[in-house]
Amino acid sequence: GFLFLGVSVSSIGILRLNRNIQKAHEKLQAEVEVRKKTEKRLRESKDKFELLVKSLPSPVYKGQVDWTVDFLDEKVEKLTGYPLLDFITRRRRWCDVVHPEDIELVKKNFIQALKTNKSYFRTYRIKTSEGEIRWVEDRGQIICDNNDEVIHIIGVFNDITEQKLADEEKRAMEAQLYQSEKLASVGQLSAGIAHEINTPTQFVGDNVLFLRESFEDIARVIDTYTKLLEVNKEKETNTEITKKLDEIIEEVDLEYLMEEIPKAIEQSLEGVERIATIVRSMKKFAHPGTEEMVPSDINEAIKNTIIVCRNEWKYVSEVITDLDESLPPVPCKIAEINQVILNMVVNAAHAIEEVLGENPQKKGTITIKTRKNDKYAEIIISDTGKGIPEDLRSKIFDPFFTTKDVGKGTGMGLNLAHNIISEHGGTINVESEVGAGTTFTIRLPLDNVQGSKESKEEMFY
Structure with a gap:
């Protein structure tokens, strides 16, 4: 053995130390390689994400409950006319472009989503930088932590202005079609309605003619009665007038007139009421x-x-x-x-x-x-x-x-x-x-x- 920094080290100990250092070095290299691969995958994932976002036809966003955005892709510039930087730097919030009349409804929709499944789908208007009104379809998901506190919101805006205009045009065409069908129905019914009105009108007219002729006959009877009354006032008997009166009563068939005239009047009133009912119904229908x-x-x-x-x-x-x-x-x-x-x-x-x-x-x-x-x-x-x-x-x-x-x-x-x-x-x-x-x-x-x-x-x- 020998002394190394005052410590006796054997050759076996030196070999063991070298092996440990080598293992530590290899482990460190492996961790570095793993880190490099992880960073590479992250870069690739980010690139794929950015490529995916760019390939989507509509802007993707990540935002907060205060209408600010953490992420928004550049297609928002085409949708709103405002620079992307305005939103990223939070100089402009999304509520600044939502149509003022629709903001409360969008808020209510968000609150309802919070109470249910945290997802939302809403359609509303925005105002572009040029003052143009556009329709967007906003689909998103609210991300919350374990305490149900909102972390962020992710979603996508779809520009459906052309679809809305097409729908409005379709509704206008359907309205015209409805009116055409209604006019066609009225035209189809007009002949029948004319017939329905003509029938009571005809017998009302016939009854009025009958009443006019009957009145002339009754007038003759009344005239003769008047003369007879004058004679009776003079207390004289005038068999000639009495005989004349009997002849007129028989000629005009007074009994028949007294029976039929009330019927003719009643039928005429019914006919007039039927016409009025048809006209009222037609007015309400049309x-x-x-x-x-x-x-x-x-x-x-x-x-x-x-x-x-x-x-x-x-x-x-x-x-x-x-x-x-x-x-x-x-x-x-x-x-x-x-x-x-x-x-x-x-x-x-x-x-x-x-x-x-x-x-x-x-x-x-x-x-x-x-x-x-x-x-x-x-x-x-x-x-x-x-x-x-x-x-x-x-x-x-x-x-x-x-x-x-x-x-x-x-x-x-x-x-x-x-x-x-x-x-x-x-x-x-x-x-x-x-x-x-x-x-x-x-x-x-x-x-x-x-x-x-x-x-x-x-x-x-």
């Missing part, structure tokens, strides 16, 4: 209504529509109604619901007509019921027509689909009805049996009191 959903009497709408389209069904069917008088007012656009009921009743009449032929010996039946079913009002329209084959039932609500002869229908009636009921938040279902008939069940929600205002708020939830 009224444009409002753009807002307002509580409306569905039963009255059904009664008016049945009167308006009476000429379409009266030759082929009877209409039976079973309307729930306790049904509460239904929030709806009543003019659109009138159109739906009209389409259904006319379709039912045509279905029955195809079974019975042009000269039916026995009429079919159209049954219309209303009832309250939980939170919905139901309108059930059944007919005893030919029924719908099973392979066609899935197509009946398609636009321009029809099994009617050319000129008999546009193929838009049921499609329009389906769209209207869907926009009301309701449903329309069909049950049919070939050879027995068809039943349509329309369900409209009773709790949509806020109408379009509520629908607008629902976009943000």
Whole structure:
């Protein structure tokens, strides 16, 4: 052995020390290699992330509850018109670009997400640096710690302005289509309505002519009675006048006139009332209504529509109604619901007509019921027509689909009805049996009191 720093070290000890140093060196090198590989993977992961973010069509963000952002990719400049640096340096917060009218709704949406599954999906408007209004679809997730405190928020903005404009254009086209269909319905019904009004008008006119002629005859009787009264006042007997009076009474058939004139007057009044009812129903049916959903009497709408389209069904069917008088007012656009009921009743009449032929010996039946079913009002329209084959039932609500002869229908009636009921938040279902008939069940929600205002708020939830 020998002394090393005052310590006796054997050659075996030196070898052991060398081995330990070598192992420590190798371990250190291995750790360095692991660190290098980890750093390389992190760089690769970061590069992949940045590449992924750049490849996405929409801006990705990571932010805080105070509307500031920790990360936001450069595509936000194209969306908002503001420099990315404004957001990264927090000189500008996201709430600065959200449309002022939509901020409260976005906040409410965030609070609701916190209370539920921490994810959100909202649609709202932003104002660009040029003052342009754009629509964004904001999808994200709230990340919280174990104490349910918010750490950060991650999400993506999708620019849906073009989609919104397309949707608005589609709604405008649907509105025009609805109006065209309504005008087509009115045109189709006009001949029948003219006939319905013409019939009572004709017998009112006939009765008025009868009353005019009858009045002339009665005037002759009264004139003769007046002369007889004057003679009696003079206390003289004038058999010639009395004889003349008997002849006139017999000639004009006074007894018949006294019996028929009240009937003619009553019939005329009934005819005038029928005309007034048709006109009132037509006015209510054709009224444009409002753009807002307002509580409306569905039963009255059904009664008016049945009167308006009476000429379409009266030759082929009877209409039976079973309307729930306790049904509460239904929030709806009543003019659109009138159109739906009209389409259904006319379709039912045509279905029955195809079974019975042009000269039916026995009429079919159209049954219309209303009832309250939980939170919905139901309108059930059944007919005893030919029924719908099973392979066609899935197509009946398609636009321009029809099994009617050319000129008999546009193929838009049921499609329009389906769209209207869907926009009301309701449903329309069909049950049919070939050879027995068809039943349509329309369900409209009773709790949509806020109408379009509520629908607008629902976009943000």
